[in-house]
Amino acid sequence: MKKIQVVIERRTDEAKDVVSLVLRRPDGENLPAFSPGAHIDLFLPNGMTRQYSLIGDCGDCDETDRYEIAVSKAANSRGGSLCVHVALNEGNALEISEPRNNFPLQPGHDTFQFIAGGIGITPILSMIRHCERRGWPWRLLYLARSRAHAAFHGELSAFGPDRVRFHFDDEAGFLFDFAHTSFIVESGVPIYCCGPAPVMKAVEDFALSHPDNPAFFEWFSPPVESGPGGVATGFDIRLQRSGQVLHVPEDRTILDVLEEHGYALPCSCREGMCRTCETGVIDGVPDHRDYVLSGGERAAGRTMMICVSRAKSPMLVLDV
Template sequence: MKKIQVVIEERSDEAQDVVRLALRRPDGESLPAFTAGAHIDLFLPNGLTRQYSLIGDVGETYCYEVAVSKVANGRGGSSCVHSTLNVGNTLDISEPRNNFPLQPGHNRFLFIAGGIGITPILSMIRYCERQGWAWQLLYLARSRAHAAFYQQLAAFGADRVRVHFDDEAGHFFDFSNGSLVVEPNVPIYCCGPAPVMKAVGEFSSSHPDNPAYFEWFSPPAGTETEVGTDQAAAAFDIKLQRSGKVLHVPEGKTILEVLEADGYELPCSCREGMCRTCETGVIEGTPEHRDYVLSKAEREAGRTMMICVSRARSPTLVLDI
């Protein structure tokens, strides 16, 4: 994975426990282009790698902006950002990747964001504005104080931005009460915590004329990818195309773990099939996909897989390693 060194040029508090970082190259050169909904990896000083959505305008590549919510009882990524990273610090980032792009064929959109899930949605809204496309946003947050970029978004007007603050309403937003109306053929894009995603998933299932797309923070509990994660994980072999080496992947071990045990240092981050960092080409064999990022077409093609979670349907996989 190509790494890019950047310097933190700005740091600001955008809401309670939400910090924004503006990142530039030390030499001032442009950063790689990105598309709305894209994210980058931050290689943090504590050794962790974490993914954060780019919130800026896709036309402005002199600077990347990310916003990070401090997660209570998290795994150390957000707390490192909040406590360690300051203006003037340098760090490495990845090139942008996009698992949550705006799909072609539409010029009207309904966005639903829960809490810090506003981050990929923010770049989508900015892109829609650039294109002159129609959009509406439903923004859900625990409170006004926790709603990052609320003032920026409210400036678009109540006809386009609808907000719901749990503390002021006295309850969570109810998607079943009929107050949220979406016209046919308008796609729904949603990012937020699991309860919001689950509620929007149920809402979209009752609106079959509205395609829905989701960006998850973590693997959705109680759901299945291509196969249930509780299905027996049969053993299989992998052959490494470049060296010809054959390795055995037993039950209870992932491809990534087997490769690491054999001395390979491969890019990875989430180890949950969420971020696409460990994506690996498949030369021969049939993968058993257990990730949350590949499209239906990509799954059916079987030419790539996430080696942190996915396995094999065939006795052997030949990988582009």
């Protein structure tokens, strides 16, 4: 994975427990272009790697003299967001990856319903700025614990209540109810949603009962109630380039087994969320357990996330 050297030019407190960082190359050269919904890997000084959505400038992502990200300090942080909040300051040097996009705006639509929960506003804000530049109609439902926790509240409020609806749990006294008659999405309008797992699950349920509204999601973490897929069983993998055959037991992942045999493959989240470990499938039937592949990609079976996905066939031949 190609790494890019950047410096933190500006750090801003955007909301309670939310900071934004503006990143530039030390030499001032442009960074790679990206599209709304894209993210980068941040290689943190504590050795961790975390993914954060890019916030497009003025909705036009070809202005790439800088990147902006926003990071919420998680209450149960495993060290990633806490490191950003405590250890990163203006002037610090960092390494990042090139942008990747698992959450792009799909072609064929020019009207959008956006739903953001908490820090899930970051990819959505990039999409909103993109739509504004092109004159495309959109609406946003923004859910947050409180007004103080709502990042970019000022910018979004300026669009007016006809386009931006806020729901703050502490002021309302309850969580938002997607089944309430006040929440209406016109037939045919796609839904783009990013936020914590409970919000995503509620929007998934809404979309299932509204098949005329295609829904697209950016998951920050897997659903709490269960992981994707069913019972794990063992299987074999053959590595196309060397011909080596390895067994993947029921309690290990493909990535685990490859690492145990000396293969250093790109990986990050190890939860099927980021697409870093995507690997080509030459033969066999994958058992997809990730959260990033499209329905068409799953059906084709030519690629898989080896950190979580398994096999439906006795053997997989991988492009490794």
